[in-house]
Amino acid sequence: MIRKLRPATYGEALHVGHYFRAGDPVVMDLNALPDEEARQLVDFAAGLICGRGGEMNRVCPKVFLLLPA
């Protein structure tokens, strides 16, 4: 099941991690965040993928699709 998340705070990175770990593809929409925090989410997601495998695709300037391995 594809999850669509639009985090409004950096803390919601944990939700991204939760679904990704469960094996669900996650559409991470960062348009609700200022650029600096959006960047933090991207770095967090990069670490998540480094840890578990999978990939991250940019689908719009501030929207990413995270695919678990």
Place this chain on the structure above:
Amino acid sequence: MIRKLRPATYGEALHVGHYFRAGDPVVMDLNALPDEEARQLVDFAAGLICGRGGEMNRVCPKVFLLLPA
């Protein structure tokens, strides 16, 4: 075996991930990086830990100990 890394670029985050995935504790010394990039490494490490379990401890202002689960 404890790994000590002092990244000089954000790209070296991959080395942190490599050792962490192998189960080695990593001392991540960010003193060679400007604050902005240091922050990126911390966010990356947070994602890594979210993905694989373990913990991150701050041992000095810009030095972190990452412990795999």
